[in-house]
Amino acid sequence: MTEPATPAKPAVNLGEGPGRLLVWLYGVFTVAAASRSVVQMIVDFGRAPLAYVLSALAAVVYAFITYSLVRGGPTARRAALVCCAAELAGVLVVGTWTLLAPGDFPDATVWSDFGMGYLFIPVILPVTAMVWLRRAAPGGAR
Known part of the structure; x- marks a missing residue:
């Protein structure tokens, strides 16, 4: 006897629920x-151009990412996923770089020290x- 197929989860508006907070x-x-x-x-570009x-x-x-979340739809969801992965890579690379070579950053970036200046957000x-985008996808993780 075969089990009945579970219906695919419908797509969720990316800007609703937890998406609204994002x-x-x-x-x-x-x-x-x-x-x-x-x-x-404008004020002091020569001081730390890389950081700025x-x-x-x-x-x-x-x-x-904000635009993609507001726009919604499968294409925007995929674009947001790619950008979130790029953002995470940037935070990890810049965060590591600022710890290993602090002299390269006379001033902090948003991603310095893994975002410590912004409470690690x-x-x-x-x-x-990325978790929300995967869950919000049609048939995504539950």
């Missing part, structure tokens, strides 16, 4: 990283978002 957090981090990097680049450019890059990644956020 949209809010990514939005806040977009504004924080962008404003910080813009001010730093990396913070600006983080802001762009955060903005794209930069390292926790992409992991949480």
Whole structure:
């Protein structure tokens, strides 16, 4: 005797439920990283150009993830997953780099020391978002 097939889980709107909190957090981090990097680049770019450019890059990644979560749909979900993986890689690389060669960073980036200046949210956020994106997928993990 065969077991009845379980119906596939329907797609979830990425901006609903826990996704709403992720949209809010990514939005806040977009504004924080962008404003910080813009001010730093205008005021004293020569002091720590690498750190300021990396913070600006983080802001762009955060903005794209925010947009993808708000937009929703399968293509946006896949794009957000890729960007969250890239964000996590960036946090791990920059976090390790800032610990091993602190002289390369006369000023901190958003991802310095694995986001310690931001309560480690930069390292926790992409992991949480990837879990949510996988669960929100049609037929995703339950």
